[in-house]
Amino acid sequence: GQNIDQPTEMTATEGAIVQINCTYQTSGFNGLFWYQQHAGEAPTFLSYNVLDGLEEKGRFSSFLSRSKGYSYLLLKELQMKDSASYLCAVLGDDKIIFGKGTRLHILP
Amino acid sequence: DAEITQSPRHKITETGRQVTLACHQTWNHNNMFWYRQDLGHGLRLIHYSYGVQDTNKGEVSDGYSVSRSNTEDLPLTLESAASSQTSVYFCASWAGRSTDTQYFGPGTRLTVL
Numbered sequence: 001g002q003n004i005d006q007p008t009e010m011t012a013t014e015g016a017i018v019q020i021n022c023t024y025q026t027s028g029f030n031g032l033f034w035y036q037q038h039a040g041e042a043p044t045f046l047s048y049n050v051l052d053g054l055e056e057k058g059r060f061s062s063f064l065s066r067s068k069g070y071s072y073l074l075l076k077e078l079q080m081k082d083s084a085s086y087l088c089a090v091l092g093d094d095k096i097i098f099g100k101g102t103r104l105h106i107l108p
Numbered sequence: 109d110a111e112i113t114q115s116p117r118h119k120i121t122e123t124g125r126q127v128t129l130a131c132h133q134t135w136n137h138n139n140m141f142w143y144r145q146d147l148g149h150g151l152r153l154i155h156y157s158y159g160v161q162d163t164n165k166g167e168v169s170d171g172y173s174v175s176r177s178n179t180e181d182l183p184l185t186l187e188s189a190a191s192s193q194t195s196v197y198f199c200a201s202w203a204g205r206s207t208d209t210q211y212f213g214p215g216t217r218l219t220v221l
Contacts, residue, residue: 045209100150
């Protein structure tokens with residue numbers, strides 16, 4: 001079967017760094033996506049990893065280890081607007097499957 | 109600019125009625141998807157299509173159907189609406205190349221009374 005796990009909720013402080021982990025077991029692997037979703041809105045694309053290693057994009061970075069079935073999203077210099085849900089999604093053989101998302105709370 | 113739209117944005121219906129949710133994209137993407145999102149479940153795939161006349165079942169397809177008569181549209185039909193189908197529905201499109209992201213529509217909030 002296919003399974004994507006990520007923590008349900010996390011809390012961090014404004015200005016700090018937070019790491020959101022994602023582990024996956026899927027039939028086939030053609031890449032891993034991270035999305036941000038604010039309450040009441042559609043998901044928006046953050047990052048894509050298909051090779052092992054770290055991809056940096058401004059305050060956000062995403063890491064992938066295919067051998068471990070593991071990824072993380074790293075958010076630096078947290079801002080209040082980063083309060084949202086973060087969705088890990090894996091592109092398997094023929095479709096994209098989503099995890100349940102991690103709700104990130106930012107404290108002032 | 110290319111976009112993906114959904115209509116209606118909000119819908120209230122009664123149990124047993126047939127409901128159709130529209131999805132229209134101007135990205136010219138072959139691949140289109142319907143998801144539902146519920147608290148505690150995340151995004152779950154209902155149906156997807158890889159091109160005109162192609163449709164496939166996702167993990168929660170019971171009670172739903174789709175048809176693909178052209179590239180731009182993938183309407184989702186609830187044959188006989190049930191209260192368990194109260195949810196937020198997202199349509200998405202994707203070029204299919206592994207470096208491209210999915211683009212999501214704004215969502216439709218459906219309430220079945």
